[in-house]
Amino acid sequence: MSRQNCVYCGKEITTRSSEHVIQNALGGLYESEDICCPECNNYISRCIDAPFTKIFNPIIGKIDNFSKTNNPKSMPSCTGKVLYNNKIYNAFIKNGKVVGCPDLSRELKTDISKLPLQIVAYDFKLDNEIFHTGMAKIAFNYALDKGIDLDTLKHGLNIEKTANDIQKISFTYPMIPFCPLNPVDYYIELETDFNLYHNMILFSQESTLWCYIDLFNTFQYYVLLSDNLSQGINVYDNYAQTLQKIDRTEPELDIYRPKDILIYAQQYGVEPCLDKAEFSRRIKNAIAKKSQKKALESIISDKMAAMPIDYSLRIAQDPKKLLPFAHSMRLYFDDNDKLRTENFRTITTDVQGYVVPYPYAINTVLRQDQTPLRSYTMSKFNRLTNFLNQKTK
Template sequence: MECLYCNCKILKESKEHIIQNALGGHLVSTEICCPECNNAIQKLIDDEFTNIFAPITTRIQNLKKTSNTKGKPSTAAYGLYHGETYEIFIKGNTIVSCPQLNKKLKRNLTSEDIDEIEIIGYKFDVENRSFINGICKIATNFAVMNKVPVNNLKDKMTIEISDDILAGIEFKYPVLPFAALNHFDLLMETGTPIETLYHHLILFNIGDLLWCYVDLFNTFQYYILLSDKWDGAHIYTSYCQKIERFDRTPPNVRVRKPKDILTYSQMYKVNPTTDIDIFKKSIVDKIKKTPYECDINDIVKDNVNILSPILDFSGDKEMILEYLTDVSFYQNEDGDLNAGVFRRFSPFKTGEQLRFGSYPDMIHDLMNDNQNSIRKYTFSKFERLNQYLSFSKYM
């Protein structure tokens, strides 16, 4: 096994987190890099990258604390003022400054000026080098872990080795922000409040394009183009994990009547038995062993189940019809995801005909046509995360 960065033989095992440990990533591999490069990349990429998320990770219950906890930082965002887009800085939902508009108007901004600025999106995106490097590293790790030959990945990696030690690294893969392009995805991503925080990765190809979809905190969603010369086999691999640490303290199980056994067995998904000691032990074991890894299929199903009754009562018949068409594209009759389509293809209509296209290609087109619609989507995701974090603080 060779190190991805310095090409030396990996003699001593070194655990590399596919998604950074400081972000609550649980998936690890010992087949990516040597201990020296692992150390180096922590300083070159991970520290800065995970700091960007400090305003989020410090608010998640039971997640490993990162060092950057001082104050409430202002966040860069985009604001619309008299039809033009400006970079603004906000704290919560309050605009604190807009240097670009200052400059344009050649004066300090009044509160009336500020009132006229519409916040249309956070600038939490692909213009930040540390951010790109961190996201691309996750995609690369996931690809190597899934046996993608490294010569497919190295084209767009700039590696600098000095005295046998990794001294610099940059990932130059094209990165696209995700935005929901159909009713199914839009409702699944923004139609209901967050139930559980999760990270989700999908590695897939469409012809000779090899993509990795990276979704962090069910909020920061990107497509990374790892290779445009993929000549390997068809690939579609997904990994999903919950983020918040589980409370593994044994519950207080009290069985007063036989029906209680059934209730508990459903709640903890263990087999019912009338031997109370064995029953309690199986619950404790189950809680101890509950894995962080989960199935995206279950998450999608839960969301769709919540949505269906809401939709039945909404008046927009055409929207419901389109939604149902999208559902049947993504899910089979049992409500399970159809193989290999989620985040890979999106259905769209031309006239009466239903077609489907490459999701990242369609995003790429949208970026050229209407970048603000992507910003608005990203902003709504960020708002949803903020709502979840503010709420869970009081739980």
């Protein structure tokens, strides 16, 4: 059943407008027509999505064949740090190349374009309202699309409006950064090959409702959507997708009669249309999208299957690691090595092997000591930087 009224302005939705749950500019493919009216959609994309997606320019500007559909040619620039002669300098970077480094140019009084400058970091501005609001909006949209009642989500949604117009929409849900607390999560996040994907997990724990968001397999947060969930409501859903289009050849379409169009439309799950060029474009898009949707189970299983023998031997020989590893393996995988999806990122094992809710456990750890999170975040960003640097060559 479709939503009758816009969640922001409350007006009746007369024209359906499609909203990307994860922003289109970030390659998000999940769309929902069930959230807001076209005017509010426009506000959200201008005032929340546009500044938010800019944060990720270092990634967007580097990925070949990126999956986003709008402006596929635009290669945004970004800032970062470069290493030259054992010193670190701020730099402007475009398409993986250093295009400006004012401090170094001033110091050397020479053209820096020929110098061997190594990019050692990209700047991501995460500690601000823009980032917070953008992440929270993803969680809010995902929950709404999965049928969570607007009243349940209201406490973190702020709307300033006059009689007719929206002045400002903001989201103030509390957020907890993800930090792996068990050996399997450490392995998955830091020891496997880096590849780009987005993942969302919506889940309830007693009266709380959480959305775990992982963007580009680097920006990982829990968003607390509600601490007032009605008793007996049990929520679980997840979504995952990869981020690079897989080149597929277009199928040969033998269209002679209008009926042929209907047959193909059904086969590929697209809207039929009589314009043959437009119709084959729709089919091509449908195929590309399908190839990128990936089950969370298969992403994680692939990573586990690739575990090197010497890694598992190292664990087996270390009495301090063996037991926690066994505990977390049992938490995540059944006897047939199939992922217990509902446990993944929702609960973890603590040092004694007890099962605890993940976001609370992280919160408890971080209240005592921020060091594990700092070192984890640094490792994740190093992996991302290495990945982006490789892509240049």
